[in-house]
Amino acid sequence: MTPPALQRWLVLVLLLAASLSHANTLRRFALVAGNDEGGDETRPLRFARDDARKMHALLGRLGGVAPSDAKLLLDASSKDFLAALTELEARSREAQARGERTALLVYYSGHAKDGALRLGGSRLGFEDLKRRLAAAPADIRIAILDSCRSGALTRTKGARRAPAFEIESGASRDARGLVILTSSAADEDSQESDALGGSYFSHHLASGLLGDADRSGDGRVTLFEAYSHAYARTVADTAASSGGAQHPTFSYDLAGNGDLVLTDLRASSEGLVVPGVAPAGLYYFVDPAGLVVAELDKTPDVERRVALAPGTYRVKRRLGDRLRIGEVEVARGRQAVLEESRLRDAPFSDDPVKGVAPGGGSWWTVGLSGAVQSFFDAPTRESLFLSVGLLGAEAQLHDYFRRDWVWGVDVAVGGKQAVLALPTLSGPAYRYAVTSLGTTLLTEWPHGRVAPFVGVRMAYLVMRRDFADAELPDQRYAMFSPGVVGGLRxxxxRHLHLTGRARLHYLLYTVDEQRSLGFWELGLLVTYQP
Incomplete structure (x- = not known):
């Protein structure tokens, strides 16, 4: 072959190799959204945004999604959601035009009701989303929905309630189509866990993607390995809950024999190796806040790997009558090995899994208040304890003792100029002042952005008369006053709360005679949530 002909062949071979390389490359795009708020007739979630953050970080670290190809939306509207989806679709279309194969993954954690995702006060219909994904310009489209009654989206041919199928093994480049995974069936609620710091389904899905679902031991977690793992663990963990067993569902329409690899544990140089000689059992890996980050169900004589991010973790394995606990540190860029000799026996009372500790799931509001205070008895409010306006400051701690309970402390002051009424003539002038210190415990019933509440309050009141005439002695009266409170927040x-409320209080007056008195307060509270 002459040199010019040889050069032409070499160019042809290089072009063919480049074409095949593009054909085998799977460009991954991800839209990850989390909404704690679901609008009217829903109560705020605690961990939806946290679930979204975890999934976004995991897909970037182990899922082959470049930072520029991922979108993270927190408490966004349906308009923002669709705009982000449109942008990723356009980028996928451009990649396909260059000969690349593409995958589009959409993850949502939040509210769903009446056949629609509830993104704050906006909605996105299940069927609208499904049609959009079916037409999306990507070779593989995957939707993962962690929301109540999301199984309604899989009520089509091919939908199943249990992972009772197998996919033939093969290269993921052969797979094409649409897959939908949901956290619960069409008539079930999706449940959150304080101990996990997230929803059951998202936790077990993420734990599976970190390595627990890698049953083949090849260092890769496929889509259906992850789903099968999340299904089994979610059902097991929710079977005894007050909400009842929660059954994830799936719907798939894939052509070809391939199964998509969602995470590649070999893509990260750091993580934890549990050697084959380590005892079999269920291992829990707990972060410093006491939340379970990942789990690992180890079988005898099999080495397993968990792709934990750099950090320090408590390790727990539960035995019949005690725990085996210890600590392991995963350094950046290095593989740590779990050594059984570094674990110790401990009683169940030393369990490092504490759930959301006080303060971990709670939140504060601080603000300013304005109110009017007046006694019911007319002679009392005209001559003894006058009707006054109050200005105050207040701090409230939400969800500390239990969910939807609020404990608050408040201080308020008020006063006015008056003239002491005497039987036959006008009395001396004085200034009447009130100082109120109070603590309140109430319970709320959140419905979207509105939360009615009732509760009890104990106040310490100080009333003063300071006479303008220095020869007259000032008067002071102080007492405790129990009461009830009700209102609407x-x-x-997101960070602003407006509260209207009414208070009713009882006061026992014992100076010149014993009298039972009552007073009311109507007020407005403006608070800021940091």
């Missing part, structure tokens, strides 16, 4: 903005 409204959250127009």
């Amino acid at each position: 409204w959250q127009p903005l």
Whole structure:
């Protein structure tokens, strides 16, 4: 072959190799959204945004999704969601035009009701989303929905309630089509766990993607390995819950024999190796806050790997009558090995899994209040304890003792100028002042951005008369006053709360005679949530 002909062949071979390389490359795009708020007739979630953050980080670290190809939305509207999806679709279309194969993954954690995702006050219909994904310009489209009654999206031919199928093994480049995974059936609620710091389904899906679902031991977790793992563990963990067993569902329409690899544990140089000689059992890996980050169900004589991010973790394995616990540190860029000799026996009371500790799931609001205070008895409010306006400051701690309970402390002051009424003539002038210190415990019933509440309050009141005439002695009266409170809290903005409320209090007056008195307060509270 002459040199010019040889050069032409070499160019042809290089072009063919480049074409095949593009054909075998799977460009991954991910839209990850989490919404704690679901609008009217829903109560705020605690961990939806946290679930989304974890999934976004995991897909970037182990899922082959480049930072520029991932979108993370927190408490966004349906308009924002669709705009982000449109942008990723356009980028996928451009990649396909260059000969690349593409995968589009959409993950949502939040509210769903009446056949629609509830993104704050906006909605996105299940069927609208399904049609959009079916037409998306990507070779593989995957939707993972962690929301109540999301199984309604899989009510089509091919939908199943249990992972009772197998996919032939093969290269993921052969797979094409649409897959939908949901956290619960069409008539079930999706449940959150304080101990896990997230929803059961998202936790077990993420734990599986970190390595627990890698049953083949090849260092890769496929889509159906991850789903089968999440299904089994979610059902097991929710079977005894008050909400009842939760059954994830799936719907798939894939052509070809391939199964998509969602995470490659070999893509990260750091993680934890549990050697084959380590005892069999269920291992829990707990972060410093006491939340379970990952789990590993180890079988005898099999080495397993968990792709933990750099950090320090408590390790727990539960035995029949005690725990085996210890600590392991995963350094950046290095593989740590779990050594059984570094674990110790401990009683069940030393369990490092504490759930959401006080303060971990709670939240504060601080604000300013304005109110009017007045006694029911007319002679009392005209001459003894006058009706006054109050200005105050208040701090409230939400979800500390239990969910939807609020404990608050408040201080308020008020006063006015008056003239002491005497039987036959006008009395001396004085200034009447009130100082109120109070603590309140109430319970709320959140419905979207509105939360009615009732509760009890104990106040310490100080009333004063300071006479203008220095020869007259000032008067002071102080007492405790129990009462009840009720009202409505409204959250127009994420960090702003407006509260209207009424208080009814009892006061026992014992100076010149013993009298039972009552007073009311009507007020408005404006608070900021940091």
